[in-house]
Every structure is written in C-alpha cells, then in structure tokens.
Amino acid sequence: MQEDESNGKYWKYLCGGSLIHTQWILTAASCFSNFKQKPSSLRIQLRExxxxxxxxxxxxxxxxxxxxFTFENEGSxxxxxxxxxxxxxSSHVQPVHLPDASQSFDGKECWVTGWGYLGGGESLPPPFSLRQVQVSVMDNxxxxxxxxKVSTIDESVRIVPEDMICAGKEDTGACEGDQGAPLVCKVEDSWxxxxVASWIEDCQRDPIRPGVYTSIPQYVDWIQKIIQ
Structure with a gap:
C-alpha cells in the first residue's frame, strides 16, 4: 500500500496488506492513524x-x-x-484464505512478509525486496x-489486548514499518x-518481546460482513 506524496507524481510505501477478495485488501487500522486518509490518496501494489x-x-x-479502533495497543x-x-x-495474484473463527494457531510455525525496517532503525535498501521470516505463534x-517482564505496568493491567496474538523468535520477526503485513500459516494444502501485524518493538534490540498481531479468527465474521 502506497500513499500520495506529490499530487499523484510520487507514491511512497505506507503499510503492508493482503488480498483477501478480488476487490478487498486486509490491513491494519493503525496505518490510518490520522483518520483523515482519503481513498484517492492511496494506491495498492499487487504482484511485485x-x-x-x-x-x-x-x-x-x-x-x-x-x-x-482508537490506538494500535488498545486492540481492534x-x-x-x-x-x-x-x-x-493470475498465477502470481491470488487471494489468501481466512481461518474459521474457532481455529487456534498457538505454537504453530508460520511466516510473516513485509517491507519494513531491518532492525536498529536500518531501512530496507534498494531494490526494496519483499522479505519473509518464519516465526512461532504465541498465545495471548x-x-x-x-x-x-520488561514493564512497570501492574500485572493486573493487560498490555497485549485480548484480540491479539504474538509471533516471533529470538532476534527475528516482523519489524517497524511492517504494520498491516500478513501472518500466514500453512494448514494442510492451504495458506x-x-x-495482521499491528505493533512491534525494535525487532533486533528487543528480542524478548515478539511482534503483536490482530487475531484474524476473532474478526473473520466482521470481515465477511464487509466484503460480502
């Protein structure tokens, strides 16, 4: 997903996303944090x-x-x-399948793809190739x-909202700039x-805390109501 930087002459990368229907892209609400984003100011890049x-x-x-949705660390x-x-x-452009609302993926090895930072504030260099990494899904x-463990917030107060899951491995995972990126798992013959990548601490300097993702099983009914 790219946003207009100069009246349609230049489009800059904004967030990741995934094609879930021939006419619908799934992404993170935090990509539109100013709540004033106009459809005309966005473009979608597929296939490449x-x-x-x-x-x-x-x-x-x-x-x-x-x-x-209000803020990324408050859910929805x-x-x-x-x-x-x-x-x-085409053979290169196909919608990704969505899970059932009852499915759980805790402990499963899955993959996240994106064009975010490499870690430590290092941006993705040309030719800006899509990157992928295998991560372990962790229960909420x-x-x-x-x-x-690394916060002064009382344990009675949730840091990770209940509608989110986490995924990562030591020293690897999604990074800043990967918001909206898809987390996919292979189940039998289907992905x-x-x-959906939501918020990520520094992916190399803070290996203790994995990336936080909006849990699609908890929102699959909402998605279906919108796209049908």
Missing part, C-alpha cells in the same frame, strides 16, 4: 516483490476502519480497503506475561492468514 517497480498501481474506492487494529476495480487474478496470555 519489489517496491517502486514499474507496475500498475491500483486506485482505491473505500477505506473501512474498525469502529472500535484492523481495516479493509476496497479497490476501485476487481484485481486481475503468554505474550502478555513477556511484555510485563491461511491468521494475523
């Missing part, structure tokens, strides 16, 4: 694994931010973007306990998107 490659950018007709960090026209599917309660 390099940012700013000479590919056709797709216009947007609607942005749907979850009504309960999820949004949908409607394309002006349906995407042309265990993740919340990890965050409390299911189980999370």
């Amino acid at each position: 694994q390099h940012l700013y490659y000479e590919d056709k950018l797709l216009p947007v007709s609607k942005i749907v931010v979850h009504s309960n 960090d999820i949004a949908l973007i409607q394309l002006k026209d349906p995407a042309k599917l 309660q265990s993740c919340d306990q990890l965050y409390h 299911l998107q189980v999370g």
Whole structure:
C-alpha cells in the first residue's frame, strides 16, 4: 500500500496488506492513524516483490476502519480497503484464505512478509525486496506475561489486548514499518492468514518481546460482513 506524496507524481510505501477478495485488501487500522486518509490518496501494489517497480498501481474506492479502533495497543487494529476495480487474478495474484473463527494457531510455525525496517532503525535498501521470516505463534496470555517482564505496568493491567496474538523468535520477526503485513500459516494444502501485524518493538534490540498481531479468527465474521 502506497500513499500520495506529490499530487499523484510520487507514491511512497505506507503499510503492508493482503488480498483477501478480488476487490478487498486486509490491513491494519493503525496505518490510518490520522483518520483523515482519503481513498484517492492511496494506491495498492499487487504482484511485485519489489517496491517502486514499474507496475500498475491500483486506485482505491473505500477505506473501512474498525469502529472500535482508537490506538494500535488498545486492540481492534484492523481495516479493509476496497479497490476501485476487481484485481486481475493470475498465477502470481491470488487471494489468501481466512481461518474459521474457532481455529487456534498457538505454537504453530508460520511466516510473516513485509517491507519494513531491518532492525536498529536500518531501512530496507534498494531494490526494496519483499522479505519473509518464519516465526512461532504465541498465545495471548503468554505474550502478555513477556511484555510485563520488561514493564512497570501492574500485572493486573493487560498490555497485549485480548484480540491479539504474538509471533516471533529470538532476534527475528516482523519489524517497524511492517504494520498491516500478513501472518500466514500453512494448514494442510492451504495458506491461511491468521494475523495482521499491528505493533512491534525494535525487532533486533528487543528480542524478548515478539511482534503483536490482530487475531484474524476473532474478526473473520466482521470481515465477511464487509466484503460480502
């Protein structure tokens, strides 16, 4: 997903996202933190694994931010973007499948992809290649306990909202700039998107705390109501 930087002459990377329907992109609500983002100021890049490659950018007709969203660390960090026209599917462009509301992925090895920072504030260098990393999914309660270990917040107060899951491994995982990126797990022969990257501590300087993702099983009903 890219935003307008100069009246349509230059488009700058904003956030990650995933195609879940021929006309809908799933991403994080925190990508639109100013709440004033206009559809005309966004473009979607599909198919390419390099940012700013000479590919056709797709216009947007609607942005749907979850009504309960306020800040990324308070939950409901999820949004949908409607394309002006349906995407042309091919062997390189296919919607990712969504899980059932009852599915759990705790302890499963999954993958996250994105164009975020490399860690320590180092930005992704040209040719801006899409990066991927394998991560372990952690249940909400265990993740919340990890965050409390390096926090002065009382343990009775949740740091990680209940509608989120965590994923990472020591010294690896999603990084700053990966907001909106998909967390996917392979189940039998299908890839299911189980999370949307929400907030991440420094991915190399702080290996204790894994990345935090909006849990898709908890929002799959909301998603289906919007896109149908």
